[in-house]
Amino acid sequence: MKNKTVIVLVVAALGLFAYIFFVERDSMTTSDLQEREDRVFGEFARDSVTALTVSGPKGEVTARKIVDADGEERWRLTAPADLEADASAVRSVLAAVDFVLADRTVEGSEEARDPRYGLVEPRIKASFEMKGGAKTAFAIGAEDASGEKVYVAIEGEDRFHAVEKDFYDSLDVGPQDLRDKHLLGRESGFDGAREVSLEGGGSIQRFSREGPDSPWKLERDGAKILAASDQVGELLREVERLRASEFLADGADEAAIEKWGLASPGRKLTVEGETSAAVSFGSPCGQEGDGIAATVVGSGVIGCVPKKIAEVLDRPRARFEEMRPAVFEEEGVKKIEMKRDGRVLVLEWDDDEDQWTIPGKGGDAAAIDQGVVGDLLETLSSARGTELVFGAEAIKALGEPDATVALELDAGRDGIELKIWGPAEGESLQAVRRAGEPAFLRLEEDVLSRLSTDPLAFRQRVVENGDPGDIASMVIQGPAAQKLVRKDGEWKVVAPVEADADDGAARDLAGFAARIEVSRFVSRKAATEHGLDRPWAVLEAVFEGKDGDPDRTVRILVGDEVGDSGERYGRVEEGESPVFAISASDAERLGRPAVARDAVGIDTTAATKVEIDAGSRGKVTAVMKDGQWIGEERPDLDSVTLKRLLVDLGSMKAVRTSSFYVDKGFEEPELTVRIWSAGQEAPKELVAGSRTPDKAEEAYLARVSGLDVAFAVPARIIDDLASVASVDANDESRHIVTP
Numbered sequence: 001m002k003n004k005t006v007i008v009l010v011v012a013a014l015g016l017f018a019y020i021f022f023v024e025r026d027s028m029t030t031s032d033l034q035e036r037e038d039r040v041f042g043e044f045a046r047d048s049v050t051a052l053t054v055s056g057p058k059g060e061v062t063a064r065k066i067v068d069a070d071g072e073e074r075w076r077l078t079a080p081a082d083l084e085a086d087a088s089a090v091r092s093v094l095a096a097v098d099f100v101l102a103d104r105t106v107e108g109s110e111e112a113r114d115p116r117y118g119l120v121e122p123r124i125k126a127s128f129e130m131k132g133g134a135k136t137a138f139a140i141g142a143e144d145a146s147g148e149k150v151y152v153a154i155e156g157e158d159r160f161h162a163v164e165k166d167f168y169d170s171l172d173v174g175p176q177d178l179r180d181k182h183l184l185g186r187e188s189g190f191d192g193a194r195e196v197s198l199e200g201g202g203s204i205q206r207f208s209r210e211g212p213d214s215p216w217k218l219e220r221d222g223a224k225i226l227a228a229s230d231q232v233g234e235l236l237r238e239v240e241r242l243r244a245s246e247f248l249a250d251g252a253d254e255a256a257i258e259k260w261g262l263a264s265p266g267r268k269l270t271v272e273g274e275t276s277a278a279v280s281f282g283s284p285c286g287q288e289g290d291g292i293a294a295t296v297v298g299s300g301v302i303g304c305v306p307k308k309i310a311e312v313l314d315r316p317r318a319r320f321e322e323m324r325p326a327v328f329e330e331e332g333v334k335k336i337e338m339k340r341d342g343r344v345l346v347l348e349w350d351d352d353e354d355q356w357t358i359p360g361k362g363g364d365a366a367a368i369d370q371g372v373v374g375d376l377l378e379t380l381s382s383a384r385g386t387e388l389v390f391g392a393e394a395i396k397a398l399g400e401p402d403a404t405v406a407l408e409l410d411a412g413r414d415g416i417e418l419k420i421w422g423p424a425e426g427e428s429l430q431a432v433r434r435a436g437e438p439a440f441l442r443l444e445e446d447v448l449s450r451l452s453t454d455p456l457a458f459r460q461r462v463v464e465n466g467d468p469g470d471i472a473s474m475v476i477q478g479p480a481a482q483k484l485v486r487k488d489g490e491w492k493v494v495a496p497v498e499a500d501a502d503d504g505a506a507r508d509l510a511g512f513a514a515r516i517e518v519s520r521f522v523s524r525k526a527a528t529e530h531g532l533d534r535p536w537a538v539l540e541a542v543f544e545g546k547d548g549d550p551d552r553t554v555r556i557l558v559g560d561e562v563g564d565s566g567e568r569y570g571r572v573e574e575g576e577s578p579v580f581a582i583s584a585s586d587a588e589r590l591g592r593p594a595v596a597r598d599a600v601g602i603d604t605t606a607a608t609k610v611e612i613d614a615g616s617r618g619k620v621t622a623v624m625k626d627g628q629w630i631g632e633e634r635p636d637l638d639s640v641t642l643k644r645l646l647v648d649l650g651s652m653k654a655v656r657t658s659s660f661y662v663d664k665g666f667e668e669p670e671l672t673v674r675i676w677s678a679g680q681e682a683p684k685e686l687v688a689g690s691r692t693p694d695k696a697e698e699a700y701l702a703r704v705s706g707l708d709v710a711f712a713v714p715a716r717i718i719d720d721l722a723s724v725a726s727v728d729a730n731d732e733s734r735h736i737v738t739p
Contacts, residue, residue: 048131061178089173108158195273208224214413242303257302280294281309325447339403379450380418416435417434472551484509493595524578525579526569595707601651
């Protein structure tokens with residue numbers, strides 16, 4: 001094949017490709033046309049429309065699709081004026097054209113000239129252009145006899161159609177309907193604003209910031225204070241997205257500006273920055289006075305915007321004053337410096353380790369409780385003042401601050417420095433002043449207590465003493481003095497009584513001895529108020545030595561209560577161990593016997609005789625004969641019920657152990673049960689004393705013979721047994737004594 005022939009074929013192929021790509025790609029396919037057979041505009045593709053013109057009762061308007069410099073398509077009005085179009089409104093008209101259906105069709109151009117169809121002098125004329133230049137013109141005429149249809153004729157077709165009347169309503173648009181309603185143009189935006197002034201109510205409020213990421217400052221009394229950035233941001237957003245319900249004037253002259261109260265506006269917002277604009281607000285407008293006239297100064301356009309914008313513009317200055325001492329994102333803090341009592345503590349964020357550290361401590365971040373630092377930052381960021389107090393005299397009266405805290409932020413953001421005062425005598429509010437501001441905040445939150453220059457306050461809240469599995473024995477001195485020994489992997493109580501230990505309670509005690517999860521560290525040295533020189537309880541745990549190492553004894557001292565919290569002071573009696581606070585639940589464990597809770601049960605499987613003594617309420621004795629319980633003085637005794645209750649008694653498990661050596665609460669027993677079994681000389685005895693004071697617990701104090709331990713047992717079992725002995729089954733009186 002000759003080179004000349006090849007070139008001709010290539011050129012022809014490129015031409016065919018170009019035709020297909022640029023022309024045929026926007027053409028309707030056969031299947032597309034079949035799907036649109038019942039539509040008035042069979043060859044219509046919304047996305048391919050490039051221009052729309054409508055001429056009707058509201059005037060003539062033309063909208064064209066244009067392409068921005070960045071390649072983005074958008075709609076713009078080209079007649080009667082060059083204006084930004086409301087893209088959604090244009091799309092709504094095109095949707096109406098797209099989906100209009102022919103209810104019935106009238107053939108013949110002669111019929112279209114009949115005046116009753118209104119197509120000779122139509123109410124609306126419209127046209128649209130498609131990619132490629134194809135233009136379709138159509139007209140909307142009169143309503144039919146039913147008043148529910150209108151007639152539509154497409155130019156060049158020898159027929160016309162009756163369609164739903166709402167097609168006319170959708171096409172009854174003018175320049176006001178299709179122009180963009182935003183008072184500021186679509187390109188306007190205040191993200192880059194640096195200065196804002198708000199005039200209204202006889203005053204001017206001025207705001208400024210260094211950059212888009214910097215906080216807003218509010219001018220007051222010749223100085224700048226931190227502004228509520230969310231409020232300033234909302235103000236700018238509300239004005240930025242203002243939409244006019246109607247436009248009152250284009251190219252407004254002085255008379256129009258005067259008419260709508262914009263010559264001396266009651267309110268005016270001026271913004272300087274990447275986008276600068278001044279928006280004035282004047283007189284009421286709208287059919288019901290529910291709008292307010294507004295104009296972008298210098299635009300000549302006056303719009304009627306919703307009156308509710310006045311609520312934002314008229315906000316008092318106090319709404320724009322930041323009542324939070326510090327505004328920051330926790331993840332943006334890189335350094336914290338605290339000064340208090342003549343000492344300084346610095347915490348730094350380590351990006352590599354992703355945690356807080358104390359410089360100069362060898363980078364030992366593991367020793368820092370990350371949660372405590374998080375709590376500090378949370379307190380600082382969430383605190384909110386109740387009052388902003390201005391004036392040099394008021395600040396001077398505060399005296400020297402009790403503490404200061406400085407935060408270094410990332411990404412070049414301005415740091416934050418706060419001075420903090422505790423409550424004055426007889427008051428409850430603290431005071432916080434932001435550095436450089438002629439004012440301070442009063443606030444209820446206790447910020448001061450979070451600030452400590454002692455690294456101990458940020459130490460991991462755990463005291464590690466060893467592995468709980470290595471503990472061989474534990475001795476507890478105090479309200480529940482006892483000794484526990486581990487034998488063959490099982491814990492036993494060996495003093496003051498010998499009994500199986502409650503596995504859960506023993507493991508909890510061993511876990512506490514090995515690893516104390518403290519509520520907080522209090523101080524490096526014990527003081528009189530901690531009560532550790534006269535401990536409330538002492539836990540002594542012996543850890544077995546490994547690989548020939550000797551056994552090691554750890555003594556944990558527990559002192560006075562911390563206020564009325566139930567917590568108690570504690571420390572490990574080794575070296576320079578600091579004072580800490582243990583939880584109320586840990587303190588409670590140390591004050592209870594660790595005896596197994598099922599030790600209160602009595603074996604009733606071989607019972608031959610039972611005596612149930614409910615005191616003044618009655619007494620019953622029964623013996624076992626031929627598999628049935630027979631009442632010695634109560635022939636009506638229900639053997640089945642008694643059998644069930646004795647099974648419950650045998651499997652009874654205490655709600656909790658209460659104490660050793662208890663007499664209180666047993667002065668007037670609620671119930672005494674004695675069980676004789678085959679081969680036993682003396683009966684087993686359970687004594688139920690007073691009801692425990694915690695009503696939610698639903699329990700009685702109880703003890704069994706041979707074991708000097710008081711338990712709290714389920715009230716249901718005791719009440720049911722007492723009812724068997726009671727001469728009055730309806731007697732529900734209870735004798736409640738605090739043990």
